[in-house]
Amino acid sequence: MSATTEPVPGRPARVRGPAQDVAGLGIGRAFGFVAPALLLIGAFLVFPALWTIYIGITNYRLTGVEAVSPSIVGLSNYTRALNDALFHNALWLTLLFVLGSAIIGQNFLGFALAWTMRRARPVVRRTVEALVLLAWILPSTVVAYLWIAFFDRDTGTLNSILGTQGTAWLIEYPMACLIIFNTWRGTAFSMMLYSSALQAVPPSQLESARMVGASGWQTLRDVVFPHIRGHVLTNTLLISLWTANDFSPFLLTKGGPNHESETVPVYIYNVALQGGELGYSSAISFLLLIANLLVALLYLRLLRRRS
Amino acid sequence: MAGIDIEGLATVYPNGVRAVDGLDLHVADGEFFALLGPSGCGKTTLLRTIAGLENASEGTVRIDVADVTRMEPGKRGVAMVFQDYALFPHMTVSENITYPLKVRRVAAATRTATAGRTSSELSLQGLLERRPGQLSGGQQQRVALARAIASEGKVLLLDEPLSNLDARLRLEARTFLKKLQRDLGITTVFVTHDQAEALALADRIAVMQNGRLRQLGSPREVFARPANTFVANFIGSTPMNLLDGAVAAVSDGGSVSVANGSLPAATGSVPAGAEVTVGVRPEYLTLSDGDVNGPSLRGEVVVAENLGTSSLVSVDCGGTLIGVTVPEESEPAPGTSVVLTAPEQRVLLYDRESGELLAKQPAAVG
Numbered sequence: 001m002s003a004t005t006e007p008v009p010g011r012p013a014r015v016r017g018p019a020q021d022v023a024g025l026g027i028g029r030a031f032g033f034v035a036p037a038l039l040l041i042g043a044f045l046v047f048p049a050l051w052t053i054y055i056g057i058t059n060y061r062l063t064g065v066e067a068v069s070p071s072i073v074g075l076s077n078y079t080r081a082l083n084d085a086l087f088h089n090a091l092w093l094t095l096l097f098v099l100g101s102a103i104i105g106q107n108f109l110g111f112a113l114a115w116t117m118r119r120a121r122p123v124v125r126r127t128v129e130a131l132v133l134l135a136w137i138l139p140s141t142v143v144a145y146l147w148i149a150f151f152d153r154d155t156g157t158l159n160s161i162l163g164t165q166g167t168a169w170l171i172e173y174p175m176a177c178l179i180i181f182n183t184w185r186g187t188a189f190s191m192m193l194y195s196s197a198l199q200a201v202p203p204s205q206l207e208s209a210r211m212v213g214a215s216g217w218q219t220l221r222d223v224v225f226p227h228i229r230g231h232v233l234t235n236t237l238l239i240s241l242w243t244a245n246d247f248s249p250f251l252l253t254k255g256g257p258n259h260e261s262e263t264v265p266v267y268i269y270n271v272a273l274q275g276g277e278l279g280y281s282s283a284i285s286f287l288l289l290i291a292n293l294l295v296a297l298l299y300l301r302l303l304r305r306r307s
Numbered sequence: 308m309a310g311i312d313i314e315g316l317a318t319v320y321p322n323g324v325r326a327v328d329g330l331d332l333h334v335a336d337g338e339f340f341a342l343l344g345p346s347g348c349g350k351t352t353l354l355r356t357i358a359g360l361e362n363a364s365e366g367t368v369r370i371d372v373a374d375v376t377r378m379e380p381g382k383r384g385v386a387m388v389f390q391d392y393a394l395f396p397h398m399t400v401s402e403n404i405t406y407p408l409k410v411r412r413v414a415a416a417t418r419t420a421t422a423g424r425t426s427s428e429l430s431l432q433g434l435l436e437r438r439p440g441q442l443s444g445g446q447q448q449r450v451a452l453a454r455a456i457a458s459e460g461k462v463l464l465l466d467e468p469l470s471n472l473d474a475r476l477r478l479e480a481r482t483f484l485k486k487l488q489r490d491l492g493i494t495t496v497f498v499t500h501d502q503a504e505a506l507a508l509a510d511r512i513a514v515m516q517n518g519r520l521r522q523l524g525s526p527r528e529v530f531a532r533p534a535n536t537f538v539a540n541f542i543g544s545t546p547m548n549l550l551d552g553a554v555a556a557v558s559d560g561g562s563v564s565v566a567n568g569s570l571p572a573a574t575g576s577v578p579a580g581a582e583v584t585v586g587v588r589p590e591y592l593t594l595s596d597g598d599v600n601g602p603s604l605r606g607e608v609v610v611a612e613n614l615g616t617s618s619l620v621s622v623d624c625g626g627t628l629i630g631v632t633v634p635e636e637s638e639p640a641p642g643t644s645v646v647l648t649a650p651e652q653r654v655l656l657y658d659r660e661s662g663e664l665l666a667k668q669p670a671a672v673g
Contacts (some may be wrong), residue, residue, distance in 0.1 A: 202391065204389040204391050205393045207360055207380075208389060208395075208454075209410075210360070210379075210381060211360075211380050211381060212381060212386075213380075214381070215410075218410055222395070226397040227397075
């Protein structure tokens with residue numbers, strides 16, 4: 001008798017073959033690898049988000065009776081938001097902030113820098129890139145302090161340069177200051193993204209356009225832009241969302257004067273911690289989340305239509 | 308239509324490399340002109356300098372008499388086809404072809420007419436609404452050519468026009484390209500590293516090395532009488548035999564001693580006893596098994612390589628390997644004793660030191 005068992009013809013032995021996925025892990029082990037990440041995401045992202053939705057339908061407050069025993073108030077926080085002039089103001093300012101500093105400011109400045117630095121000497125390019133990057137990687141508090149010093153009424157750098165001593169920029173033109181500040185702060189990302197995107201444009205196509213006498217604008221429109229459309233969409237989405245959720249305006253103006261620079265994240269903070277209305281601020285947070293989601297969905301749609 | 312005049316042209320890169328180094332060249336009106344050389348010889352840089360994509364550091368480029376040395380590429384009246392064709396992937400074939408006209412803001416009706424005319428010239432009918440990604444390599448190349456032609460330049464520049472095609476298509480495209488150039492009569496300069504391509508297509512060839520011109524002449528001249536050992540080595544699908552030798556006799560029916568024998572040679576003004584490099588193409592050597600009159604070499608067949616309609620036979624002549632091509636079916640077996648000889652005008656003498664062709668023998672072209 002043979003010691004080895006012959007497989008019966010027509011009935012293959014029930015051997016568990018290697019898993020059919022790319023890494024050959026199988027579902028069990030693959031889940032094991034992602035479980036820690038899923039737990040962290042669940043604990044620090046999904047749970048707080050669900051908690052926010054819950055608080056949003058209560059009258060939970062920072063202090064007082066409702067802090068101890070909040071009661072469910074249904075959608076009244078949301079109906080209140082719909083009629084809240086300060087919330088409308090915050091939405092409008094956020095829109096301005098996103099449009100001015102992200103969609104226009106960072107996008108255009110980032111692209112312009114990437115486009116001009118493409119042919120610059122390596123020394124110049126590296127220096128500019130390092131400076132732009134520095135604005136991006138410095139902590140918000142440090143940067144905010146620098147800009148407060150820059151805009152300061154009495155000893156500000158800007159007033160010294162322009163000879164306009166006594167102009168309180170952050171009080172007289174708070175939104176303009178914030179837009180300039182955030183453009184400066186966030187351009188690095190757009191510049192780097194566009195720098196690498198531009199490398200995907202074949203040089204021979206640029207040269208072809210040059211050979212037929214295309215102007216700089218025609219080259220951008222006909223050759224460069226069609227190649228980097230996906231990058232433009234991705235970049236615009238990311239910087240729009242980041243800017244809409246950005247809290248650093250608070251560090252410069254605290255939303256003032258008189259709510260003139262109170263973007264939605266700043267408003268949420270003021271409502272929650274200055275006003276103590278945690279329930280209402282959670283409702284607004286949820287509305288901001290919905291708005292972000294809508295923008296992201298719109299973007300995904302655009303991207304899919306492209307391909 | 309226009310000729311190209313290049314005088315003392317040098318193109319120096321920022322790192323100091325002189326890619327084109329003091330070049331004089333004239334391309335006649337309507338000529339099909341090849342820039343040939345190994346990679347790094349400066350041929351592409353020269354083409355790009357003519358196009359205006361590289362700045363000339365010294366010298367001048369004239370197209371149709373006008374000095375274009377400092378002119379923008381778009382204003383030179385030059386059309387160029389890039390090695391990768393550089394078609395715009397997001398535009399249809401028709402839009403690609405008429406892009407030069409769109410840049411000049413030509414009316415849409417005229418553009419459509421041009422697209423129709425040019426595409427039929429290049430047998431692209433029926434493909435006008437496709438995108439480049441849906442075309443074969445050969446079709447893409449023809450679209451690139453159509454775009455260049457539609458721009459109505461005075462001069463057409465082609466960078467390695469056949470190198471992106473597979474071997475079979477390359478021959479087809481070669482014939483097509485030559486016929487197209489003949490039909491259009493447009494002055495055309497193309498760059499290639501493939502000597503067979505240059506020989507097949509060009510009216511004249513400029514062989515380049517290290518940014519300098521090594522020989523300028525018709526394919527026949529360049530093949531039959533290379534001006535130096537560099538060109539001799541570079542041209543020809545089987546390498547030229549370059550052998551150490553010495554002039555044996557200078558009178559009528561002069562000869563050079565090579566290896567273990569001698570070959571007839573028109574020695575011209577080269578004195579007897581001069582040490583030279585003897586160049587003779589395998590195609591011009593004849594192989595026989597009996598005695599021959601006049602100077603000849605004796606040897607033994609080492610190996611025979613089949614080249615299709617002929618075979619390259621390596622013959623050991625007293626320790627020196629000499630290549631000779633023989634027609635198919637007359638290929639000798641290895642070990643056979645053979646005799647080699649060549650017509651006098653096919654044996655070229657080069658200076659041992661400089662590698663330049665000696666003895667301005669009467670040209671044996673024809």
